[in-house]
Amino acid sequence: MSARDCDLLVIGAGATGLAAARTASSAGRRVVVVEAARPGGDCTHYGCVPSKTLLDVAHRASAAREGRRLGVGEMGKVDFPAVMRHVHDVIDRIEQDESPELLRREGIDLLTGWARFVEVSERGTTVDVDGTRVRAARVVIASGANAAVPPVEGLADVPYLTNATVFGLTEQPQHLLVMGGGAIGVELAQAFAGLGTNVTLVEGAPRLLGKEEPQAAAVMAGVLTRQGVDVRTGSQVASVRRGPGGGVVLTLDEGSEVAGSHLLVAVGRRPATAGMDLDRVDIETGQGGAVVTDEQLRTSAPGVWAAGDCTTPLQFTHVGDAQGRLAAHNAFARSSRLPELLGGPGRFDPRVVPWVTFTAPEVGRVGLTEAEAFERYGARARVAVVTMAETDRSRTQSATDGYVKLVAGPRRLAPHRLLDEVVGMTAVSPHAGELAHTAALAMRTRMLAARLAQTVAPYPTYSLALRIAAARLFSTFAGQTWRPARASEDGENA
Ligand SMILES: Cc1cc2nc3c(=O)[nH]c(=O)nc-3n(C[C@H](O)[C@H](O)[C@H](O)COP(=O)(O)OP(=O)(O)OC[C@H]3O[C@@H](n4cnc5c(N)ncnc54)[C@H](O)[C@@H]3O)c2cc1C
Ligand SMILES: NC(=O)c1ccc[n+]([C@@H]2O[C@H](COP(=O)([O-])OP(=O)(O)OC[C@H]3O[C@@H](n4cnc5c(N)ncnc54)[C@H](O)[C@@H]3O)[C@@H](O)[C@H]2O)c1
Numbered sequence: 312m313s314a315r316d317c318d319l320l321v322i323g324a325g326a327t328g329l330a331a332a333r334t335a336s337s338a339g340r341r342v343v344v345v346e347a348a349r350p351g352g353d354c355t356h357y358g359c360v361p362s363k364t365l366l367d368v369a370h371r372a373s374a375a376r377e378g379r380r381l382g383v384g385e386m387g388k389v390d391f392p393a394v395m396r397h398v399h400d401v402i403d404r405i406e407q408d409e410s411p412e413l414l415r416r417e418g419i420d421l422l423t424g425w426a427r428f429v430e431v432s433e434r435g436t437t438v439d440v441d442g443t444r445v446r447a448a449r450v451v452i453a454s455g456a457n458a459a460v461p462p463v464e465g466l467a468d469v470p471y472l473t474n475a476t477v478f479g480l481t482e483q484p485q486h487l488l489v490m491g492g493g494a495i496g497v498e499l500a501q502a503f504a505g506l507g508t509n510v511t512l513v514e515g516a517p518r519l520l521g522k523e524e525p526q527a528a529a530v531m532a533g534v535l536t537r538q539g540v541d542v543r544t545g546s547q548v549a550s551v552r553r554g555p556g557g558g559v560v561l562t563l564d565e566g567s568e569v570a571g572s573h574l575l576v577a578v579g580r581r582p583a584t585a586g587m588d589l590d591r592v593d594i595e596t597g598q599g600g601a602v603v604t605d606e607q608l609r610t611s612a613p614g615v616w617a618a619g620d621c622t623t624p625l626q627f628t629h630v631g632d633a634q635g636r637l638a639a640h641n642a643f644a645r646s647s648r649l650p651e652l653l654g655g656p657g658r659f660d661p662r663v664v665p666w667v668t669f670t671a672p673e674v675g676r677v678g679l680t681e682a683e684a685f686e687r688y689g690a691r692a693r694v695a696v697v698t699m700a701e702t703d704r705s706r707t708q709s710a711t712d713g714y715v716k717l718v719a720g721p722r723r724l725a726p727h728r729l730l731d732e733v734v735g736m737t738a739v740s741p742h743a744g745e746l747a748h749t750a751a752l753a754m755r756t757r758m759l760a761a762r763l764a765q766t767v768a769p770y771p772t773y774s775l776a777l778r779i780a781a782a783r784l785f786s787t788f789a790g791q792t793w794r795p796a797r798a799s800e801d802g803e804n805a
Contacts, residue, residue: 315420317343319642320438320447322426322587325352326628327619328453329409330635336418340643343447344419345426345440350409352455353474353620354628355402361478362498363669364401368394369505370671373538381709389506391483398478431592431612449614449642452594452602453635454587456580456620459599461490464550469559471551471574480573484508488561488571490548492519494668495577497531501670504540511541511569513561518544520668524680524737530713531670531739543569582621606658608638616642627666634659665751667744672699672713675743677751678735684718685796692796693719693731695783697776699740704771713739715746715773717780718796719760731760731784738777746777760784 319335321328324346336342349356368389375387407413411421424441431437436450458473460466472480474495487503489496492514500512512519512535518528519535519542532542547564551574554560558572582601589596595603595611602617604610610617616638619631641656649655665677684692699705699713718735721727736750753763763781768774784793 315343315422315443316446317341317420318447319343319449319451319639320345320426320436320445321451321453321639322438323352323453323455323619323621324350324409324414324421325453325455325619325631326354327455327631327635328352328451329414330632331451331453331618331639332414332419332635333417334636334639335643338639338643342419343422343445344414345422345424345438345445347423347425349406350411350414350421351406354631355405355409357475357478359628360402360405361398362474362495362502364398365394365478365502365506366498366669366671368397369502372507373505373671377709389483391506392481394506395478395481425586427586427588428592428594429588431594431615433613436592436612436614450616451635451638451642452584452587452610452615452617452621453619453631453638454583454621456626457583458576459579459581460576461548461578463490463548466551466576469551469553469574471559471576473576477575484571484573486511486558486571486573488513488559488569488574489577490561490574491577491579492516492542492544493521493577493579496575497535498669499575499577500540501535501538504535504538509539509541509571511543511571513546513548513563513569514542514544515547516544520674523668523674523676524682524716526714526716527674527676527737527739530672531668531674534670534672534712541569580620580626584621606660607641607656608634608659609641614642623661625661625664625666627664629666630664663751663754665744665747667747669744672710672740673738673743675738675740675745675747676736677747678733678754679718679720680735680737681716681718681796682798684720684734685798688720688734688796690795691721691726692734693728693784693793694796695719695780695793696791697780697783699776701789702740702771702773702776704773704775705740707771708741710741713743715740715743715776715780717750717760717763717777717784719784719793729759729761729785732757733760733763733781736777738773740773740776742773746773749774749777 318340321344429437486509504510520528559574560570584600618634618638620626644656645654651657668674700711715738719731720734733753738746768778
């Protein structure tokens, strides 16, 4: 049996593991990364990259078809196999930034195989990788997550797709059934519909995008329906069976049936923590098998940190990247008494994490929803909304679905309206993700919301809608002003 020694062993070469490995190697540590499959993980191969590429093509196809209404000649015919080749070309190009050769040049030793814990002690950790023993002073677990498969009757007996297989399609599905109306379900429903597939989207909860403002979900349900997606909310899939001529038939809990050629299961993601012998070394796991960590990303075992999708409900690449860097930093922190900037340990703060659903329009979000702000501050939380229909940029782009909503809250020690700060933003608009970063910057720096109102935004941009929303927190603009936040989830506010 061969053996290796290193300063840091990272389990998983996804976005999180690579961030940890690169942080430690650039600080001069000897780093080994163990990866069972290919470097890049879900984001590069089965997640962000293929889904955003597919959405981009679908948006182009939809725009080309819509162009007829605006006086542009007929276009937008889709060659599905060529689209999928393009998706894989993009993956291949991005994969080059994570290749084993490049990692080696960065001083990172990539070991292919499956990691299992053998022993953890104050002196270090031993991990087995398909027969090779790796001894490491410190370990970061970054093993990611897999598609959850619900215990629905008959599901195991029919062919179904998940994010791990849907981007491997080479023939266009004629009718795609999507189970789950969260981020994956909504993005891929719009992508396939834009490419010309019939799509039925079945969501068990009363509305789509359950983590977002109800108004955002209502806008997206309207947009998808207009694009031809059959949106069934409040419908649980009770059972699944093969269709008579192939394909799949879903029986919904209210008794109706819906048939399609393909089924995509997109009902959430489960931390990938099985098969690593975590219990053998007393690494605590919690809900759904997630590795339990503290704010410094320490696990219950000495010398072992964990980060990214295997630990957090915030399953995003940028969170994995931030946590991976932090875990590697903390693993070699100079003293627990020093602040992070001077080499002490840092804490992960989940409050100011933006995220984006990359539909058209995008749904960008950071911080609290209106209802969450009401819960925290009561009616002292204030809300200002600008609709896309009143935004000149949206009018010039014929993209008037959606709105920007800014939520402001009082400062604890200076509770005066003029000193309110931004505590949340939801934007449903083109480029909403970019607005989410502006709002995140305002929150991270605890900027006065009034400063956002005072900052000149170029005309005509979507950022101007954010500035006008900020202005409405303090005055009346075009006849509209702020209102106190409400607990109501009735979707009537936007
Ligand atoms: C369809 C889809 C679209 C998405 N779109 C976005 C988006 O637009 N923006 C965004 O921010 N996020 C998006 N996400 C989420 C994002 O992909 C994940 O948050 C991110 O990839 C998590 O990175 P990770 O490194 O923590 O995990 P992973 O990428 O899952 O990497 C974990 C790696 O660990 C390896 N591994 C696991 N166990 C072992 C073991 N015992 N031994 C060796 N190797 C092991 C796995 O093979 C894997 O490569 C999307 C996800 C999906 C599914
Ligand atoms: N743009 C992005 O950043 C992006 C895109 C895709 C995924 N992601 C990440 O991946 C995570 C997982 O995405 P997801 O969409 O799989 O999960 P999700 O948790 O966002 O949504 C799953 C949905 O499935 C529904 N559901 C559960 N069981 C069901 C059933 N039996 N029948 C019908 N509906 C059912 C739930 O009510 C929920 O609305 C996201 O939360 C996000 O962290 C991010």
